[in-house]
Amino acid sequence: xxxxxxxxxxxxxxxxxxxxxxxGKKLVYLDNAATTQKPKEVLEALNTYYEEYNSxxxxxVHLLSQKATDAYEAARTNVAAFINAKHSHEVIFTRxxxxxxxxxxxxxxxxxxxxxxxxxxxxxxxxSNIVPWQMICEERGATLKVLPIDDDGVLKMExxxxxxxxxxxxxxxxxxxNSLGTVxxxxxxxxxxxxxNIPVLVDAAQAxxxxxxxxxxxxxxxxxxSGHKIYGPTGIGVLYGKEQWLNxxxxxxxxxxxxxxxxxxxxxxxxxxxxYEAGTPDVSxxxxxxxxxxxxxxxxxxxxxxxxxxxIQYALEKLTAIEGLTxxxxxxxxxxxxxxxxxxxxxxDVGELLDKQGIAVRTGHHCTQPLMDIFxxxxxxxxxxxxxxxxxxxDLLVAGVRKAAQMLS
Amino acid sequence: xxxxxxxxxIIEEFGLxxxxxxxxxxxxQLGKELPLIEERFKTEENLIKGCQSRVWLHAEHKxxxxxxxxxxxxxxxxxxxxxxxxxxxQHTPREIVDADLYFVNAIGLNSHLSPTRSNGLLSMLQxxxxxxxxxxxxxxxNAKS
Numbered sequence: 001x002x003x004x005x006x007x008x009x010x011x012x013x014x015x016x017x018x019x020x021x022x023x024g025k026k027l028v029y030l031d032n033a034a035t036t037q038k039p040k041e042v043l044e045a046l047n048t049y050y051e052e053y054n055s056x057x058x059x060x061v062h063l064l065s066q067k068a069t070d071a072y073e074a075a076r077t078n079v080a081a082f083i084n085a086k087h088s089h090e091v092i093f094t095r096x097x098x099x100x101x102x103x104x105x106x107x108x109x110x111x112x113x114x115x116x117x118x119x120x121x122x123x124x125x126x127x128s129n130i131v132p133w134q135m136i137c138e139e140r141g142a143t144l145k146v147l148p149i150d151d152d153g154v155l156k157m158e159x160x161x162x163x164x165x166x167x168x169x170x171x172x173x174x175x176x177x178n179s180l181g182t183v184x185x186x187x188x189x190x191x192x193x194x195x196x197n198i199p200v201l202v203d204a205a206q207a208x209x210x211x212x213x214x215x216x217x218x219x220x221x222x223x224x225x226s227g228h229k230i231y232g233p234t235g236i237g238v239l240y241g242k243e244q245w246l247n248x249x250x251x252x253x254x255x256x257x258x259x260x261x262x263x264x265x266x267x268x269x270x271x272x273x274x275x276y277e278a279g280t281p282d283v284s285x286x287x288x289x290x291x292x293x294x295x296x297x298x299x300x301x302x303x304x305x306x307x308x309x310x311x312i313q314y315a316l317e318k319l320t321a322i323e324g325l326t327x328x329x330x331x332x333x334x335x336x337x338x339x340x341x342x343x344x345x346x347x348x349d350v351g352e353l354l355d356k357q358g359i360a361v362r363t364g365h366h367c368t369q370p371l372m373d374i375f376x377x378x379x380x381x382x383x384x385x386x387x388x389x390x391x392x393x394x395d396l397l398v399a400g401v402r403k404a405a406q407m408l409s
Numbered sequence: 410x411x412x413x414x415x416x417x418x419i420i421e422e423f424g425l426x427x428x429x430x431x432x433x434x435x436x437x438q439l440g441k442e443l444p445l446i447e448e449r450f451k452t453e454e455n456l457i458k459g460c461q462s463r464v465w466l467h468a469e470h471k472x473x474x475x476x477x478x479x480x481x482x483x484x485x486x487x488x489x490x491x492x493x494x495x496x497x498x499q500h501t502p503r504e505i506v507d508a509d510l511y512f513v514n515a516i517g518l519n520s521h522l523s524p525t526r527s528n529g530l531l532s533m534l535q536x537x538x539x540x541x542x543x544x545x546x547x548x549x550x551n552a553k554s
Contacts, residue, residue, distance in 0.1 A: 023429060348486070352433075352485055353433060364461065
């Protein structure tokens with residue numbers, strides 16, 4: 001029985017790519033944590049931009065440049081409203097989550113990180129929320145500290161107070177784990193960090209497409225996400241930063257658009273948000289992302305959250321019935337991804353046989369090698385869901401896993 | 410059987426299956442026939458670099474021929490290496506070095522394997538050839554001295 005709050009079958013038709021066969025089988029796309037497919041609305045927005053008003057922004061006096069600038073800035077306003085930022089200039093367009101984190105690690109790190117200080121992360125971070133901090137810690141003589149997880153893949157919150165010490169300058173953590181699907185108690189974490197005057201960076205790359213994220217309600221200092229994981233184009237992302245932080249931090253990349261005046265003696269930097277957008281930005285990407293957000297608003301994040309939650313519960317239930325299947329990550333509060341292993345079988349073998357059955361999943365370490373080391377596994381098979389996935393997709397996945405298990409045992 | 414005949418054999422076997430799941434069934438079956446490497450040779454040194462799953466390969470030169478044994482923690486990989494060993498094992502170093510391996514393309518494996526797997530397969534073949542080359546050079550040196 002289909003009880004979904006969304007008419008998924010109807011909504012799927014908005015995604016041209018999903019209507020295809022792979023290896024002679026109907027495509028079952030369950031690699032949404034890696035990237036999501038794009039609705040027609042996004043593809044049309046990109047096309048219209050290039051066909052009708054492609055032009056450089058913030059520069060020309062001509063009509064096309066004005067149109068492009070208006071659309072680019074409207075995209076910023078749309079993103080700001082989507083995450084409920086107080087000001088649209090608190091939204092900086094980046095290339096993606098990774099660039100957003102690098103921007104903060106470089107600017108915040110150079111300004112506030114001294115020898116002997118530390119940056120705190122968690123054991124479930126993506127490499128993109130580990131390596132930039134490692135780099136800046138090394139440069140500044142600081143230490144990278146890690147909040148551990150338990151066997152279920154849930155943060156050990158009881159260890160957090162001790163880690164939030166007076167040497168800790170910033171806590172960077174993920175909202176939702178890309179490998180385990182764990183949803184962290186972000187409100188509680190931020191409240192504790194702020195209780196000790198420690199700012200936070202929230203990696204929301206796996207959150208914004210699954211649930212309503214409100215930066216003011218969270219009281220996040222910085223929050224980052226990628227366009228392509230929320231049904232938008234690749235190459236565009238968002239860094240949200242509180243105005244008071246972004247005004248204090250130094251610029252990062254230098255170039256055009258981020259300046260007010262330049263002379264060989266002295267450059268005066270532009271104000272927010274342009275201070276952090278050196279060079280010609282990804283105009284079409286921002287417009288495409290904005291179209292994706294408008295599309296999502298039309299469906300409603302609450303409905304998406306409810307529908308996906310139902311589907312994930314259904315998938316967990318069906319997968320549990322497979323003999324020899326172990327879940328990696330057993331958090332109660334979860335979204336997006338389900339990771340699992342078949343008894344003694346390498347995840348690549350399962351992934352390959354699923355692919356031959358038309359089922360796209362991710363296998364491997366999911367850019368979380370330290371996390372895989374904690375579980376002492378080479379990787380997992382990860383099925384990750386979007387609102388356009390159906391119970392039929394889950395049934396095909398389960399049948400595919402059973403077939404693979406039978407062939408490989 | 411010559412290297413050429415072995416390849417023809419595999420191409421023919423593969424031709425029997427039209428569905429890729431059946432071809433994989435066959436690869437998995439071949440994995441079960443893989444001459445297994447002795448535990449003592451499962452060393453860091455014998456691990457093939459460039460494979461996402463772990464693959465150990467050992468080569469022995471006896472009676473003028475090279476004998477390969479191997480193992481992997483992934484079953485499909487095991488099948489792939491078994492196929493390669495079937496073709497190349499028990500031939501002279503010279504024959505292995507000179508072998509033109511056309512069967513991988515001919516059975517369409519190249520386009521069906523995931524990129525990480527086909528890179529792994531390539532690393533396997535390179536490792537086998539470099540073992541053979543080393544034995545070949547050794548032979549020449551021995552002949553000189």
